[in-house]
Amino acid sequence: MDLRSTPQEQRFRARVTEFLGEQLPPGWPGYGALAPEARASFLLDWRRTLREQRLLGVSWPAEYGGGGLGLAEQAVLVEEFARAGVPTHPHPNDTFGLNLIGPTLLTLGTEEQRRRYLRPTLDGDIRWAQGYSEPDAGSDLFALRTRADRHGDELVLHGQKVWQTAGLTANRMFTLVRTDPDAPRSRGLSFVLLDLDQPGVDVRGIRTLTGETEFSEVFLDGARARLDDVVGGPGGGARVALALLGFERGAVGYAAAIGHRIELERLVALVRAQGLTADPLVRQDVARCWGRVHQLYCLALTALTAGLRGDPPGPESSLVKLLTAEYHQTVTDLAMRVLGPSVLAPTGPRAAEWLRPQPLGSPADSAAAWTDDYLNARARTIYGGSSEIQRDTIASRILGLPSSREA
Numbered sequence: 404m405d406l407r408s409t410p411q412e413q414r415f416r417a418r419v420t421e422f423l424g425e426q427l428p429p430g431w432p433g434y435g436a437l438a439p440e441a442r443a444s445f446l447l448d449w450r451r452t453l454r455e456q457r458l459l460g461v462s463w464p465a466e467y468g469g470g471g472l473g474l475a476e477q478a479v480l481v482e483e484f485a486r487a488g489v490p491t492h493p494h495p496n497d498t499f500g501l502n503l504i505g506p507t508l509l510t511l512g513t514e515e516q517r518r519r520y521l522r523p524t525l526d527g528d529i530r531w532a533q534g535y536s537e538p539d540a541g542s543d544l545f546a547l548r549t550r551a552d553r554h555g556d557e558l559v560l561h562g563q564k565v566w567q568t569a570g571l572t573a574n575r576m577f578t579l580v581r582t583d584p585d586a587p588r589s590r591g592l593s594f595v596l597l598d599l600d601q602p603g604v605d606v607r608g609i610r611t612l613t614g615e616t617e618f619s620e621v622f623l624d625g626a627r628a629r630l631d632d633v634v635g636g637p638g639g640g641a642r643v644a645l646a647l648l649g650f651e652r653g654a655v656g657y658a659a660a661i662g663h664r665i666e667l668e669r670l671v672a673l674v675r676a677q678g679l680t681a682d683p684l685v686r687q688d689v690a691r692c693w694g695r696v697h698q699l700y701c702l703a704l705t706a707l708t709a710g711l712r713g714d715p716p717g718p719e720s721s722l723v724k725l726l727t728a729e730y731h732q733t734v735t736d737l738a739m740r741v742l743g744p745s746v747l748a749p750t751g752p753r754a755a756e757w758l759r760p761q762p763l764g765s766p767a768d769s770a771a772a773w774t775d776d777y778l779n780a781r782a783r784t785i786y787g788g789s790s791e792i793q794r795d796t797i798a799s800r801i802l803g804l805p806s807s808r809e810a
């Protein structure tokens with residue numbers, strides 16, 4: 404791992420810091436400090452500015468509207484933006500467009516699919532959701548039953564997907580469906596890019612235990628997709644879906660490692676505010692968290708180095724996903740202990756981010772924001788593949804043990 408920056412990376416860092424200096428007012432505390440209404444309009448404007456400056460999809464080729472740079476520059480952006488308290492992915496659907504389907508189309512899509520989808524995704528005209536899970540197919544994804552039957556040069560879809568994050572704001576969904584019911588489980592699947600704004604699609608919100616509706620379920624009854632919107636060809640869906648999951652698990656790495664550092668500083672500020680700096684148990688646990696954050700950062704650098712070498716995300720992404728998810732439960736448990744009984748009737752501003760650590764500027768002593776984090780952290784060991792599934796992948800694909808399904 405060579406941590407020295409190349410001249411190109413140094414130039415890019417200078418460009419980013421200059422950009423931030425021009426765009427943000429003096430004394431900018433970070434967007435975590437904004438009130439909810441101000442935050443919504445800031446995020447809208449911020450996304451527009453990033454797009455104009457080609458700072459969305461920095462590592463995507465310029466011919467598809469990206470920045471034409473590399474993963475190293477993407478990492479520089481993540482770092483500098485986190486330090487300045489501004490987001491790299493301002494819209495809730497950007498995670499799916501920029502981190503997941505974009506890299507998948509760049510790796511496995513046809514030229515026509517890249518031309519049709521990448522630029523509108525950067526422009527924000529196409530907002531993606533992920534349609535993998537079904538009521539009876541989560542961990543065992545290949546048990547899915549949503550059917551897609553061929554009619555001429557179209558597929559007609561029937562079935563139900565569930566747990567679509569940001570489904571209510573999406574207008575496209577990449578989804579895994581069964582196109583050949585007679586083929587063995589994983590071979591009969593296809594990966595389809597589906598328009599959600601059409602008859603035969605019903606997207607319904609699901610309210611979670613935080614009281615928010617960030618999830619949805621999607622009912623398909625005769626929805627149509629073009630055959631040339633199948634990525635990886637008919638029957639090639641499992642390979643594409645797994646490649647995308649590699650990006651999903653890997654994507655949590657670097658940005659999350661930096662986000663967790665900022666979050667831990669916020670926790671230390673809370674420990675001070677609560678007068679618990681001399682409490683031996685709290686001190687032990689905060690130091691333990693610091694060790695974990697450092698471990699996550701080193702792991703993220705290792706994954707980044709592999710990416711810079713051109714290696715696709717491998718089973719190591721399961722390790723990053725597992726450790727990050729479990730760490731977030733540990734640190735938010737600790738925040739609950741530090742806050743004490745005030746979490747039973749939490750006050751203060753609520754979280755600015757739902758499935759990520761809070762950005763710079765978020766008040767350290769807001770019991771409401773920490774409670775949101777604590778509740779949302781429960782989800783992290785489930786989505787993107789549960790911790791048990793990540794451990795199974797580590798056991799079988801890194802350690803060479805038989806998979807639980809063979810053992």
Ligand SMILES: Cc1cc2nc3c(=O)[nH]c(=O)nc-3n(C[C@H](O)[C@H](O)[C@H](O)COP(=O)(O)OP(=O)(O)OC[C@H]3O[C@@H](n4cnc5c(N)ncnc54)[C@H](O)[C@@H]3O)c2cc1C
Nearest residue numbers: 533534535536541542566567568782785786787788789791
């Ligand atoms: C916040 C959040 C966001 C999500 N967003 C999306 C989204 O945008 N799109 C989407 O398609 N899905 C999404 N999901 C769904 C998610 O992918 C599934 O919940 C997950 O894959 C687990 O599936 P399941 O809920 O059906 O649980 P199940 O698969 O029924 O698992 C139940 C329990 O059994 C354990 N288990 C299952 N199989 C094994 C095994 N072989 N070995 C050991 N233990 C096992 C699991 O670890 C889990 O603890 C999201 C989920 C959450 C919580």
